[in-house]
Amino acid sequence: MGENVKVIVRCRPMNRKEIDKKSDSIVEIGDYAVSVVNPLARSAPRKSFTFDSVYNGLSKTETIYNDMCYSLVESTLEGYNGTIFAYGQTGCGKTHTMQGEGYSDAAENNGIIQRCFDHIFETISIATSVRYLALVSYLEIYNENIRDLLSANEPNSFKNHPLKDVPGVGVTVPTLTTQAVMNAMDCYNWLSVGNKNRITGATLMNEKSSRSHTIFTISLEQIQESAAAPPNLSSDQTIGNIRRGKLNLVDLAGSERQSKTGAFGDRLKEATKINLSLSALGNVISALVDSKTKHVPYRDSKLTRLLQDSLGGNTKTLMVACISPADSNYDETLSTLRYACRAKNISNVPTINEDPKDAQLRQYQEEILNLKRMLDESQQHESAVHYKFVEDNNKERERELWLEEAKSQMRQQMIAEMRNLKETTAEAANPKTEHSEQAVPQEQEDFQLHARKRIDLIKHSLIGGERVDDLQLRERHRMRKLEAKRHLSAIARALGRVESEDRDLLQGHYASIQQEINIKNERIKKCSQKIKMLEREVADLNSEFQLDREDYLDEIRYLGIQNKYWRIRFGMMISKPGNYPKTLKIT
Template identity: 60%
Template structure:
């Protein structure tokens, strides 16, 4: 299967106070050099540990700066070039997902680092004009809510467009001119997020959240023509999978946990369908989460998954489940491409075809070439392409209307 694989890394947090009080053994061994995570079964300590290999593995002494530098930086850099990117953290409740994604006063998370990265890239690139906008939503009990809207309790509908795909109707977008603007939006949204205490986590996220940054850019060429590109970055903080027996959830907490587990199960089913390839049907519609992540799993996006682990023997089953989940996700193939003005894509395709055919005429390329856009054999003569592409490019009246869709 062609395409770009979803990148998957694992990160194991230190023992928390609850696990120390239980005198729980450490059953996770991380080898950052080999990018492996080994899991020892507490009931069979003499048996060989289960071993998994990923694109990166980070132990208890790791810091988010290193994680971002290794795997976050290249993805966000691509967004600044016009690609779509998604970063999401997965794992049981209390495993450090929000710490990795959002961080704290002592250690900035992936999200604030991405803010800084984007605005640093924009400030140093004087060749383009930029427009940066952000939105922040949560999925709570299978309802989508705008965390930055005037009424953050209103449930929003998902719509689907043939070009821009699945989107949230009436979601508010906010222009950002500096890092502080993004930070303010994040702080405002976090105050509106649904959180609650469980036995496993005093500040457990009771919803999935997606902070999205759209980076639109315009560059003018030597002839005064404007060329547009658009990147989109989804920063996803998933609620944790959990067992009622461990969290002590009752009432509203139990209802929330049920919805959380159902949506995470739907996410697992989507991953399985994409990896197995046995069925043409991928069940994206089984939850709001999977619909919103549809393009991030098998679509036009560069995707990074961070699997958060507990080292404690008390969480063996949950940790094994997370590792298996992550191990399957790394086999998903996406098809990322630059989001740009259709006229620029068409011009570049024709120019590539001219280049290939010139090489053919010079005997430096095989007769059968591959069209960049269609990925099908082409047998176009150089004369025909020149007829399609005027010497000075397409005139304004010949060019398609500029439309950039974020997907």
């Protein structure tokens, strides 16, 4: 069954610059609606938009998370894909909503991402009969290049990672660094590492403006406990059923106008790329809700390709539209609300990811089975050597069989590692020496020790059930989950009430003819008002298009002037190299 993208709006409070300028507030917040007043025509009717939830400047991130994010994160623990992303103009509170003020002892300062960490590992700790493997990755889309924020060498290399469309999996970045995590603190640490590598810059509208889009991904693979106990698996047992849920936490860079941000040079280039990718995102949203459009332009940018499954695919998606209340940001606020209103009509078809072929858990279990099989063979071989006298030629035969068995990648790697640590490798290679008679048994013993350590390491990488006896925690978790479901049900009832009234009107439930006339006259008035509102909407869209066009033309002119300046300058340097310092090199 299809499920629409859920959209909420968060309006930040006035910032210091807006207060100093004595800006007026043009936004009014209701329970599920946002009304915007045109500051140039305050007598004109307000523009109203309805969403799944709306939050004012006094709302806390904790409230938003409990109301709208809790159920989605619970779904990823059951094997669904989930995406939470913040959208809006620069300086409207997207990064504050997603990441808060960074990790601190004060929980109220945490953003949605940190709360997801706490929620996920709290739920895993009280899970019964299920074991989890948690993996994280963190990428950045900067100037249409994908950067790995968890790689130690990435900040200096600026490597562009390629995208790959994998059947049954979707669009992925296979070369990204993936880190296993055991608890929420591990996630905090990796998020902090990635944020240090992330690119930010100052503009007139935001001192710490995000100059890139980022996606922090948590992959949760799960398996039933009976199949998740590696030490008890025998070589003839099959691998159990595996589920994998994936949660994408997206912090988008904000749309910008050059006239407001004062961007130039690298900042202007960054803003141009940001605006182009956000424009591509808007085109994808528009195409998905337009029944006449057959082609959805996912390939227009790296951002839309990575969000392809989140918009019209197999994902439960929540969009957080962040807006400013100041009258100076009227056009940007209205544009954000329009895109958000379109996005809520996108329908996804989320399903549980059963038995993924590329699951890391499957690779781990296959490795465990191979290690146990080789351990059994090694023990049998050791027993035969201990209890039976073997001639020199038979020893050579056994040695050949052992080396042939070691051709498998896992065993060959372990044996090579052991040999490199020995100083007597050259002597061990001679089967006729006295030392060589003990080389194979010693090598077998080292291999067995290494294999058992590897099995224990894999076993301990699986988490779950650490606090299963904490009844207070289990009850608190149950109540939060129940409250989140109640809130979503209340939203569905509230938004469905208008549709019910329309159905009653069409079905003709009237007490008398006069009542029918009165109700239909009211309906005609509402329709007339709606027509006028749509006409004004068309005029506003034309005006917004002209503003965007002028902004893009200004950027093109500026970049053209820059390009012409540098071409002339480099031409003079080539034609008259003597006028410039000898240390200057032209490549």
